[in-house]
Amino acid sequence: MQRALTLYQSTIGKKVAMALSGLVIIGFSIGHMLGNLNAYAGEVAFNEYAEGLANLPFIVWPTRFLLLACFGIHIASAFTLVTRNKDARPQAYHVTKHHEATFASKAMPISGIALFLFVGFHLLHFTLAPQLFNAAHFENPFWNFYAGLSHPVLALVYIAGNLALGLHIYHGFFSAFQSIGANHPKYNPLRRDAAVGLATILTVANLMFPISVQLGYIEAPAGYEAAMADAAAPVNDAPAGDH
């Protein structure tokens, strides 16, 4: 433990911590996306998957704690390193010309902050406080999925958030190999290809959820429209109030 802490005190140790925690979060993101693909199989399949997960508390809760720890380590390390890197060049250049740095690599702190806000929003929206965003909340996971993504503004938030995710992973997945020292001349070109492939698959698949709902490819479940009308009705019937 003392060695791990000593390692973490160095800049390289923090980068290794960021790489490993980032890889765990990427792993979760892949599982999350694959699970959500059940939405294309319809209401019954999606709800069976959701309830199946809920019935595995001994898997769900340790995963949640692990993810929380990974997010904490990732963000704390990033904050320390970004602050340090800013201090490392107190006076900026008048002219800068970059050759290798990409839009994604330079935007890592920005896309990271965007992801932090997006994940916070996503947790509130679907888990902690759905009533803040949705007109109605249901005990049916698929109905909540549909209610969330059929709202045009919320769908845009999901699209923007997933673009930030793709950008972050495009540099982060590649960078992680370098940070943990996983390199070999034979396999080095594959690291960039793997990052492009993973970022593309994850982003496109995630973007398709809000887009499919918006375009009607994923249809409203039976009875949903009527229930929404009922939920909206009391608002219409409410006393005129003070206006």
Next chain:
Amino acid sequence: MSTFNITLHVWRQKSPTAQGKFEDYKVEADEHMSFLEMLDVVNEDLIEKGKEPIAFDHDCREGICGMCGMVINGEAHGPQKLTTTCQLHMRQFKNGPFDIWIEPFRAAGFPLVKDLVVDRSGFDRIIQAGGYISIRTGAPLDANATPIPKAVSDMAMDAAECIGCGACVAACPNASASLFTAAKITHLGLLPQGQAERPERARNMVTAMDNEGFGSCTNHGECESACPKGISVDFIARMNRDFVKASATAYDRAAKSDGD
């Protein structure tokens, strides 16, 4: 002989604490001049006028000592790949740009001394922390007594090409010294003679690098692009591996004898 007119915007700063600013100079450049010779011409003129010449570091002017270095139009050592400032020739600017901005290497780890001169003794302290091997002196060993595979000795030579000019720090958006430190750790860590001190070397040099206030590596790759010797960022991954391994496996006795 072909000459052309350029305008220089040079960072002038009297002392580490003085307020610096860009000053403009009009120069007639010959395409066969090196960049430093062009600055020599500017300085001759300044001296004749009784003004303070532009201070810049230089020594061998052959591209091997690592003494020269400035940021030219946003690029450490200027626009030509694999070339130090002293080996950069004005023919590179024959077709423009005719406005040339010249700045010192900017990093907290390289405090400015005067004009374009920065103090790179931070690199010396990183070397002192472990960039050496301890051997008994005496009669020299037979040159081929220790067999080293050709591929390994080639890679060690690639790393040993580093001249310690600091362009990697200057070009890095984070002003990180990772490429320099990695080149030195790799160069010695690949060879049989460097094995005995390899774990301590990685730990001590990385610690020294952090203590100098350089930034961390975020894998932009700008350092490799700016390096006049083409040192590969692959060595940074090697350094990370050596450092993590050394941190995990170093003998506690060795750690205690560090004195910290």
